[in-house]
Amino acid sequence: MISFPSKQPQVQTTIFTKMSALALEHGALNLSQxxxxxxxxxxxxxxxxxxxxxxxxYAPMAGVPALRQSLxxxxxxxxxxxxxxxxxxxxxxxxTEAIFAAIHCCVSPGDEVILFDPxxxxxxxxxxxxxxxxxxxxxxxSNNFAIDWSSVAAKITPRTRAIMVNSPHNPTxxxxxxxxxxxxAEIVKGTDILIVSDEVYEHIVFDGAxxxxxxxxxxxxxxxxVCGSFGKTYxxxxxxxGYCIAPTFLTxxxxxxxxxxTFSSATPLQYALADYLKEPVHYLGLSDxxxxxxxxxxxxxxxxxxxxxxxxGSFFQCLDYSAISGEKDVxxxxxxTREIKVASIPVSVFYxxxxxxxxxxxxxxxxxxxxxxxxxxxxxxx
Numbered sequence: 001m002i003s004f005p006s007k008q009p010q011v012q013t014t015i016f017t018k019m020s021a022l023a024l025e026h027g028a029l030n031l032s033q034x035x036x037x038x039x040x041x042x043x044x045x046x047x048x049x050x051x052x053x054x055x056x057x058y059a060p061m062a063g064v065p066a067l068r069q070s071l072x073x074x075x076x077x078x079x080x081x082x083x084x085x086x087x088x089x090x091x092x093x094x095x096t097e098a099i100f101a102a103i104h105c106c107v108s109p110g111d112e113v114i115l116f117d118p119x120x121x122x123x124x125x126x127x128x129x130x131x132x133x134x135x136x137x138x139x140x141x142s143n144n145f146a147i148d149w150s151s152v153a154a155k156i157t158p159r160t161r162a163i164m165v166n167s168p169h170n171p172t173x174x175x176x177x178x179x180x181x182x183x184x185a186e187i188v189k190g191t192d193i194l195i196v197s198d199e200v201y202e203h204i205v206f207d208g209a210x211x212x213x214x215x216x217x218x219x220x221x222x223x224x225x226v227c228g229s230f231g232k233t234y235x236x237x238x239x240x241x242g243y244c245i246a247p248t249f250l251t252x253x254x255x256x257x258x259x260x261x262t263f264s265s266a267t268p269l270q271y272a273l274a275d276y277l278k279e280p281v282h283y284l285g286l287s288d289x290x291x292x293x294x295x296x297x298x299x300x301x302x303x304x305x306x307x308x309x310x311x312x313g314s315f316f317q318c319l320d321y322s323a324i325s326g327e328k329d330v331x332x333x334x335x336x337t338r339e340i341k342v343a344s345i346p347v348s349v350f351y352x353x354x355x356x357x358x359x360x361x362x363x364x365x366x367x368x369x370x371x372x373x374x375x376x377x378x379x380x381x382x
Contacts, residue, residue, distance in 0.1 A: 011125050015349045019333065023343035029366075029374045032333075032343040034170065034315065036235040037366035041282070044234060047272035055271050059264040062255055063091025063243070066274035071243055074277050079215050087248040090255055091270060093262040095200045095242040098227035100126050102196045102244060103162065105257040107132040111161035116147060118171055118350030120198065123164050132161065136352040141320070141359060144310055145174040149183040156187065162194045167212065168201040168313025171347055171361040175205055175313040176212040185219035194250070195220060200229035200242075203286040205313040206294065215245065222247055225254065230273055232315075233283050235365075239269050290315050290364070293371060297364040300375030305382050315365040318347060322358040324382045333360055340377045 019032035030037075039045075062068065065085070072085035083089060092098045099122060107113060109131030115123050117138045127134045135155055139145040152163075165184075167176040188195070197214045205211045214220040226245045231237035244254055276282060297317055298308045307320035325332055329346030337343040344360040364371055 007129065008125055014121055015345055016121075019337065019343050019345060022334065022337045026338050026341060028337045028341040028343045029370055029377075030343045031362040031364070031366065031370075031374055032337075032345045034363045035237045035365065036315075037370055038235060040235040041276075044236070044272060044276050047275050048268060051268040051271035055268045057267060059091075059267040059270055061259050061264050063089070063265070064267065064270040064274060067091055067270040067277070070274045070277035071245075074280070074283075075215070075245060077280070079213060081215055081221070083245060084248070088245055088251050090244045090246075090251060090258060091265055092242050092244060092258055093265045094231065094240040095198065095227045095229040096122050097258070097261055098225070098242050098244040099123070099164075099196060099198060101254050101257040101261060102225035102227065102246075103127055103132070103164075104130045105253040106194050106250075107161050110159065112157060112159045113161060114152065114155055114163040116165065117352055118145075118347055119164070120166060120170050121350060124352070127164075133159070134352070135160075138351060138353065138355060139172075139174075141172075141309065141355075141357050145169065145172040147176075147180065149180075149187060152184075153187050156191070156193070160191075160193055162196055163188070164196045164198070165214070166198040168199075168205055170198075170201070170314055171316055171345060171350055172309070172318055173311030173314045173316050175209060178212050178216070181212055181214065181217040181220060184214075185217050188223065189219055193223065195224040197224050197226045199226055200232045201314040202228060203233050203283045204290050204315055205287055206291045207312065209312065211313070223250075225250060233286060234273075234276065239266070241265055241269050241273060293364045293366075293368070296368055297362070297371040297375060300372060301379060304379045306378060309359065315363060317362050317364050318359050319362065319378075320357070320359050321382075325358070327358075328354075329358060329360055332358075336360075336378070336381075340381045342374045342377050 016033045023030040068085040068089045072083040075083045107130040111132045113127045113132045114135045124134045202211045214224045229242045305323045309318040311317045333346040347359040348354040
């Protein structure tokens with residue numbers, strides 16, 4: 001028997017893999033893992049078929065120039081800021097790779113990286129693999145998961161290398177305001193702290209609000225890696241095409257790391273997206289599309305014992321079940337999948353220390369009839 005020490009002894013199979021497998025095993029409606037339950041637009045499929053002919057070799061390491069140009073033009077237009085396609089935009093194999101490369105190109109052993117819990121489950125392991133020290137700041141459900149910036153300032157030390165942020169937020173659906181950007185900027189001003197900003201749900205913000213990207217604040221933009229995903233915007237999570245937008249000096253370091261991870265991403269997919277991005281209608285209507293699904297799903301729980309928590313962005317709805325059961329969320333999520341055939345994600349898995357909340361996360365990026373049926377099962381069961 002050959003033995004070797006694990007580099008990630010604390011890491012197990014992700015909760016997303018576990019719950020999706022459990023849903024499949026029990027024939028449950030899968031509202032756990034965050035992927036759309038419907039296909040992408042026929043026009044995008046047609047573009048892919050077109051570019052699959054003659055564009056099947058390695059793409060340039062930084063991404064197909066046409067896609068980087070389309071991404072830079074879209075970002076410049078949407079946020080009213082200049083973005084250089086050649087020196088500030090890099091195409092990668094999904095937003096998780098962008099986060100991995102951003103952390104690993106700037107975090108050295110002993111560096112501290114601040115994370116906000118509940119935080120996406122990839123953040124902490126990625127920091128640890130880089131030799132960094134995660135510093136977790138818990139957010140409170142009772143405060144709608146808003147950030148207390150004074151607590152952030154108190155966590156800054158000479159070893160703070162980066163701060164990992166996420167808005168719109170997975171799993172809670174919380175979003176930042178421009179006031180948050182201003183408060184954040186005051187904390188990092190005059191330091192060498194870098195920012196890794198996960199903004200994969202940038203086009204899914206509700207109730208007339210605008211996405212407060214770190215790109216909009218000069219103090220933040222000059223030190224930020226902004227990680228995005230075409231998968232969440234265009235219903236193509238299986239394509240695994242994402243990107244990173246960062247200042248030239250950070251992009252240079254980012255690409256050094258990226259070239260050893262995937263080097264380049266699928267060529268015909270990039271060409272198809274390069275064309276599709278040119279039409280703003282394909283992303284400008286996304287907030288309305290998902291807000292209707294949020295409202296449909298949440299309306300099914302009015303008058304029930306399930307408490308609807310605010311969802312200001314993303315395609316996730318959190319429900320508080322404290323009036324229903326005292327079970328741990330991981331146990332209830334497992335039982336609901338087996339017994340009433342509805343799969344969800346327990347929010348406690350996104351915390352370093354379980355806060356004891358009774359909250360489950362449901363993905364409403366599904367067909368309407370699936371959402372109604374899932375809600376009916378949950379309400380009828382309690």
